[in-house]
Amino acid sequence: MDIFKSSVMVQIEKSTMQYLSDLKKHNEREWFAANRKRYEDARKNYTDFIQAVINEITSFDPILKGLEAKTCIYRINRDIRFSNDKSPYKTHFGAFILRGGNKNMHSYAGYYIHIEPGNCMLSGGAYIPPTSWLSAIREKIDVQGGELLKITGNKEFIKYFGELEGEKLKTAPKGYPKDHKYIELLKFKSFLSTKLIPDAEVTKKEYFSNIISGCRAMKPLIDFLNDY
DSSP: OOSOOOSSOOOOOHHHHHHHHHHHHOOSHHHHHHTHHHHHHHHHHHHHHHHHHHHHHTTTOGGGTTOOGGGTBOOSBOOOTTOSOOOOBOSSEEEEESTTOGGGTTTSOEEEEEEOTTOEEEEEEESSOOHHHHHHHHHHHHHHHHHHHHHHTSHHHHHHHOSOBOOBOSSOOTTSOTTOTTHHHHTBSSEEEEEEEOHHHHTSTHHHHHHHHHHHHHHHHHHHHHOO
16 A cells, blocks of 8 residues: 555656756856746656655645645745845755745754755754744753654664754854753754755655655654644
8 A cells, every 4th residue: 555645746847856956057147037937847856745644744744735835935045135246046946844834944853855956855853943942942952852862863864964063062052061961952943854865865756755754753853842
């Protein structure tokens, strides 16, 4: 019996990856306008893929039921107001799948799917949580750090992501001793799991099931970070 709920497992098309590759070479408004149809086709393909992923994830993360891909996918336009790089467009598609969509990325942990020629990845967790959330995570680690170590030491987590990642403080956070039992966990400022994926795998039909399996392996970390 098929383990997936979705009647159709959407596949990322080679034309989608080719479009992003071409956009990187021609990151100009004129080129973008002339290739608008290619952009729309690529974005639709990515959107359909993300919606299929969301629909499947709800089988083990039901809080995401009813979530729409369009609320999770980031705009292609770059904010260039305060950047020296005036390239108008991002050269990737990215979606942060979490309750309420990507507008809540600083409130909840979630799953992030990024496709970009040469830099495709499945990632997720809590990215630069604001002070109140970060404090709550550290308070939980103070008491339940062993649970987090168990999650990141699980063979499925290690298989997909290796180890917990994220920027860290150089010393103990305020209020915690330097010799704390879970000091290395307490130093994290972001709590992330990341798996880089070769371009060739992204356009294979197995990519969908691999993403789902990776999200399933990530789910205990997501739960830990969101339980505050």
